[in-house]
Amino acid sequence: MTPPDPTAPIYLDHQATTPCDPAVLAAMAPWWSDQFANPASRLHRPGLLAAAAVEQARGRLATELRLTLGEGTPAAGSDGWAVVFTSGATEANNLALKGLAEAELNAGGRRRHLLTLASEHRAVLDPLRYLAGHGFRLTELAVGGDGLVDPAALEAALEPDTLLVSVMAANNEIGVLQPLAAIGALCRARGIYFHCDAAQAVGQIPLQPAALGIDLLSLSGHKLYGPKGIGALLVAPGVRLAPQQHGGGQEGGLRAGTLPVPLIVGLAEALALAQADQQPRAARLGALRDRLWAGLEALGDIQLNGALAPRLAHNLNVTVAGVDGTALHRALRRRLAVSSGSACSAGSPSHVLAALGRSRAEAAASIRFGLGRGTSPADIDTALAVLSATVGELRG
Secondary structure, eight states, X not given: OOOOOTTSOEEOBTTTOOOOOHHHHHHHGGGTTTTOOOTTOTTSHHHHHHHHHHHHHHHHHHHHTTOOBOSSOTTTOOSSBEEEEESSHHHHHHHHHHHHHHHHHHXXXXXXXXXXXXXXXXXXXXXXXXXXXXXXXXXXXXXXXXXXXXXXXXHHHOOTTEEEEEOOSBOTTTOBBOOHHHHHHHHHHHTOEEEEEOTTTTTTSOOOHHHHTOSEEEEEGGGTTSOTTOEEEEEOTTOOOOOSSOSSOTGGGTSOSOOOHHHHHHHHHHXXXXXXXXXXXXXXXXXXXXXXXXXXXXXXXXXXXXOSSSBOTTEEEEEETTSOHHHHHHHHXXXXXXXXXXGGGTTSOOHHHHHTTOOHHHHHTEEEEEOOTTOOHHHHHHHHHHHXXXXXXXXX
16 A cells, blocks of 8 residues: 655545545455456356345445335336445436436326425536426525525425425535435425435435435445445335436346446445444544634634534534635645535535525635544644644735
8 A cells, every 4th residue: 555645735625535445445356357247247157246246235235224125126116225326426316306307207297396405516406407497497495594404494495296305414515414304204294205415424424214204315435435436326115217327227227337346345335334433433523623613713703604513523614704715725735635615516606605695705715624534633733733824824
């Protein structure tokens, strides 16, 4: 293994991505070369072994999230949950949102209203806006200054023909945790489908989709110390989707394409590891996050973005008053790997912070800290020293 570079900046951007855990790399290793067969090739032993590895991984994901797998798929009708492997949460979101809307049209259904939050990830907003240009109506509900949606406001925004509500579990920029159980109860009582982008939450907080009333849940491997390029869509019994990618008929016809066995095995291993150390990791990182916040508050004129609780233990997002945002991040990047918002929207003003009422200049002068398994108390102290010197100089 390559030794760490002592000149590298301290990495505090774990919401953008995480390093692949060594145990995950070890679990994937045999499937790259020794056991390389296509899992769809079931006329020989190597193909059957690969297929068995995929199904074992599918079962591990279901077990970790307390789901009972069905015999079929949503495309064919299933009496249990389906785990559909995708390239990541973005593809899973597209399959969930566009697949559900298209299935409604194909079945002759009349529900055309979709509801989401103004602070959702672009991987949810963009597919929904696409649907809004193709015969559906979209409500983008405002959030409060704390970044949280009021369930009563959400209930008031529901319409008789609401088909779907999509609300993320944990915000990718400000880390706030939305009231999923309350939203799920509202949707279930009205027969409305509930989709949840849980890319930032799976493996970080206790999350059981079935108990929360979630019908469709998206997740991604690289957010929980797994490999990039793999994710999954969890589909509740009775939910029908129209495939968005056609070809070889893999994944019950819902997602064509040769399955990447090493990545699937790695995703399952990463989730199992994340579930196993979830509570102690959250306690340790929460304490480090609070230490960071206390040090930042001491600098003065630092505004917290989003409620401090409920929030992911490893997230902190602040706005630094009295500095130019471009100059701030240019100065910090030599010592600290942090971001001003979503890595998927780099270079654009943060629509999440805009939803909280921050101006364009304030959003540019904001910092998202994402702590991780490797973050130490020394890292936090060094980060505070760097921030103190940098902010002092820029406010000079």
